[in-house]
Amino acid sequence: MTQPSRAVYRHADLIRMLNPRSIAVVGASAREGSFGGNVLKNLVHFDGTVYPVNPRYPELAGLRCYPSVRALPEAPDCVVIAAAREAVEELLAECAGANVGGVVIFASGFSETGKEERIALQQRITRLAREAGIRVVGPNTIGLVNAVRDARLTFQLIAPAPKPGVRSVGIISQSGALGFAMAQAAHRHVPISHVLTSGNSCDVDMADYISFLADEPSCASIACVFEGTATPDRVMEAAEIAWKANKPLVVFKIATGEQGAQAAMSHTGSLAGSQAAYRASFERAGAILVNDYEALLETAAFFAKAPAPKARGVAVVATSGGAAIMCADQSERFDVPLPQPRDAVKEILEQHIPEFGSSRNPCDVTAQVIANPASLLACGDALMGDPEYGAMVLPHAYSYDTATKRIPVFDDLAKRYDKIVCSIWVNEFLGGPGMAETEAADRVALFRSVANCFFTLRAWHDRAARRAAPVPAATRISQPAAKDNAATLIAAAGNRTLTEREAKSVLAEYGIPVVGEKLVQAADEVVSAAEALGMPVVLKVESPDLPHKTEAGVIRLNLNTAGDVLAAYEEVMANAMAVSPPPRINGVLVQPMIPPGVEMVIGARIDPLFGPLIVVGLGGILVELMKDTVLALAPVGKAEARGMIEKLRGIALLKGFRNFAPVDLDRLADIVARASEFAADQAGRIAELDINPLICAGDRIIAVDALIIRAEG
């Protein structure tokens, strides 16, 4: 179990264990296939000192073998405990006394069994490590790899792979098997610096790994297979460390199923479960989320190789009309511009491209140009040298030895202009000639998927835009006094579910515009109240026991005359009193009838993991049927709130669709931000908020109904 209270380990906290100069293998063995034996084999090329530890051997694999960690000539940076579970606690205690840097524990059978005594055992291990100030990876882990030092600290035999270059990807995976499966990409020359898997995470966990790689110079980007966490705040803290270090963090989130996870969620909140909260959190921290496992490594490898974009324009250079069309399709889908070459560039292209090619963008230079180094260089130079292009996309159709010759040409061009080339492997000869050469190139990134290439280019542009103009930090808009005043009002409410009147008075503290009203208790007050407010009016029975007013028939809209108002009063009161058991009735709310507009909803809920969440959505059918909502962690500032609104699929409705007046989005964002401040302030006191509808027309935006439910207990 992770420890919620602990700060994320930083690079300096982990460097000894993860970049060790000396490694002790406790349980080293000559037995074929044993964990300890395999680790020794994996360390044969280790760039440092290996100490086998086992009292039963004087020597192992040509190395002097020591009886214990204490007997070693130095305190090792890292100790691998390749011993049975029963021995782990004592061995760790020994390490704790020996000033080691960190310990990797392979053994299984700890808290993952769910058994009480095993959980207690793991907790003792954690305590031991914390008290001694040594880092522990595991237990129940496959281990980890630092490929730069050839430190393969895993019991799985790993075949040697080429050394990673500077543009390497660091892999972090909660799933050990997926992490190591991805890392086998090294066999086809994908540069991978680290494989860090966390097992039971009794001490070091995903957040610590992200934080470490963020500041680790030997990796240029991070690929992370992420399942879930009990402490998302620590993961997001680590993601922000990566953002500050300008280390691209690419995440594939597994366990996205929503089934059964939402029993207690509120009406609006239920539209976006914790999956959406993860997504919102990672996006806020500047991480790049991919939607497919097989996209993860290639997107991360692109980010490891790509400089910041010098322009959004992309030049597509194809030798196949079909590939060019696929690129055009996906550029349209992901809104990646393919600007046409300027005249000067076009002129050069036309000198080299034969009549059956095309010097437009996407460009079909034909196989003739690709096969001719001088022509290829001339065309490539004209395109890469033009400031309107920040990247080149090159679908690679044939996998033959001859085709690999073009890779260094494009790599040199990309380096000359400090740009990036994306080679899309549209060939089905996976692992065929040219693939490894492409992966090994500094400035040529390989993609297997046309769609993911353009998805990644778009993410690259978005990241650059965000770095250039970061979303401003949320600054509080609502009055500081709102927090206490609202808390008092919430506590004073007669029921766990606040009445509309109570809920609106709470929201008003936050400066959220709510419809005005008069509460009347008798028929003879209702007409004068309506006249004072101005016709037309709305009547609603105010009762803590009737939160669903429409269904109960205790609401009447658009009343224009004194006669109508009086009749409606009698009617809603009769309906309320017909309900069984008899509801408590505070009176009848008389409100002005708000003219039509675009109906929105704003919701909030308190997530057990993420805390206060804010949701904005298009109202009515769109929110319920199309689930057109956007979620963020509360509080959000106005700029972030505006960004949420812009992400709605039905945003056109707010921008002047049909005969609706365009909604003042700035004003709307302000209200969303205020609601998010309410959610953050009152997170301990409320379970949910539901403003529905919020009627928007131009800059007239007003909440005409609201529901607040107090937290239980």
Added chain:
Amino acid sequence: MTQPSRAVYRHADLIRMLNPRSIAVVGASAREGSFGGNVLKNLVHFDGTVYPVNPRYPELAGLRCYPSVRALPEAPDCVVIAAAREAVEELLAECAGANVGGVVIFASGFSETGKEERIALQQRITRLAREAGIRVVGPNTIGLVNAVRDARLTFQLIAPAPKPGVRSVGIISQSGALGFAMAQAAHRHVPISHVLTSGNSCDVDMADYISFLADEPSCASIACVFEGTATPDRVMEAAEIAWKANKPLVVFKIATGEQGAQAAMSHTGSLAGSQAAYRASFERAGAILVNDYEALLETAAFFAKAPAPKARGVAVVATSGGAAIMCADQSERFDVPLPQPRDAVKEILEQHIPEFGSSRNPCDVTAQVIANPASLLACGDALMGDPEYGAMVLPHAYSYDTATKRIPVFDDLAKRYDKIVCSIWVNEFLGGPGMAETEAADRVALFRSVANCFFTLRAWHDRAARRAAPVPAATRISQPAAKDNAATLIAAAGNRTLTEREAKSVLAEYGIPVVGEKLVQAADEVVSAAEALGMPVVLKVESPDLPHKTEAGVIRLNLNTAGDVLAAYEEVMANAMAVSPPPRINGVLVQPMIPPGVEMVIGARIDPLFGPLIVVGLGGILVELMKDTVLALAPVGKAEARGMIEKLRGIALLKGFRNFAPVDLDRLADIVARASEFAADQAGRIAELDINPLICAGDRIIAVDALIIRAEG
């Protein structure tokens, strides 16, 4: 250019050329890198007779060389013309006189140049071929491959690949480069029987290729990269031939961009362009459409290997918790059931799976079971032998030689039960150990993508359901007389845009329920008309010049009293007469006010390629903002219309959402089918139809407004 009038070639029409026993290579040459020389090299293992033809050589590559096709000792089944464009016409004429089976023309510079004389040249070639009854592939083609006979009829040097087995994929591609790029999968043992590319398609085209492979026993499925066609009817005819032959046809459609292609489309019709028409057509013909290029071959290879599903349930057997979770995520996404093992099966699993594994589904048998042949067999047998599972999914994490040993075990199990195993290569060692072995297995299909594995399993289930219960053919619902009566009414209309009254009278011929009305010309008629119809009523100015009544202010709804009706009459007439230039006014329509319901739209347009199309969608904001429409080729039968309705994203709205009554979907489907019959009948006479809204409440479904625009000219 394809010839629209020609029937699709069938297997017998093409067998001589595409499965030749003898091949003549005209322009054969000893010159390194020449087209003719490369073809000779490609044919070195050809299972038949090769005749080099070139008057300049007595012998080539150890074969007797002939001066001309006429001089050959037999009429060859296939002639490859590897000569310059200028010589092609004469050479083809020679072939035409020599009773050859077919001709492949590589030369470029024909109609693809857009030059008039080159287009004429291509047309002469086509005429020559048709008159002589010989088939021509090309010109401007990379060529084709029949891998079963090792007939590699292409000027690109192709390295030999393993012979395909019985479960092979036939590849068809409009893009030559993509077709051959895909086919290089043969180097990693993907069984591929044919690579058929069509070039300029002066004679044989994509439709012919599909039809040929549909009945070709050496391929078990077809993978097709499709760009577009001037004659979609022929492609769909071919797709139906494949359906009848039970040969799975998997299609990836490129050129999906919609930009600028829709200028002249109708309001409703514009919501779904020709991309949707292609999709609807292929789906109607039973083809499987994939969304990504890289999914095409793996989905086709699955269908080549998979028997019909014996059950929808799928068992996931993983050695990685992460991979198991990814499978669960995607099974949920694609609605592929993962039923839990029954007690008897579970008992067997528990005997073999250690405590840190899981004998639920997805099942984590752990590396321990996978490494133990006896346990693996026992677990696999228990799962595969259970009738609740039709397929097994096996994520393959490690790519080492030892891991490949499990493949024959699973292949044997799948064969024993006549089921299929999907091995998902979650490893990034593309081309690593085990990948080729998996591809070569009979009943183990390889996927690189978890999502595409479950997408494909779903498509497999859907295909089986469709084969078991085919969508019944459309039988005409509307009266036979409707066609002529409606044609007369359309012709008689005063304007190209019919008035609402005219349009509704046309639709009424087809039995489409339209709102009743009275046309009045004077204020003194309007009240009695309203009283005769019953209040509340609607007034609408009837004018051929005011198709957009709401915008013109010439429509008033929900009029309850004689006074209101009279006032509204004056108002709408005043508004109409204020329009400039003055519109022609037929009078004012008085209609009963239809009570609220779910608003739908039904549209039709006549596509220049696909002919009449029918569109159904949810009305109001949903159709315009969310583009929630489904399109089909008209006419559709009731069953197909029902299927269209069920595909709407907002279908819940029709099934009793909130306080809406459930809509009688059978009745709605009936109306859609009738509208589609109208579109099909009147395809030559109309440009578009727009029924908007069609108000639906329970079984009361009625068109309250309609627009018909006549075809131009």
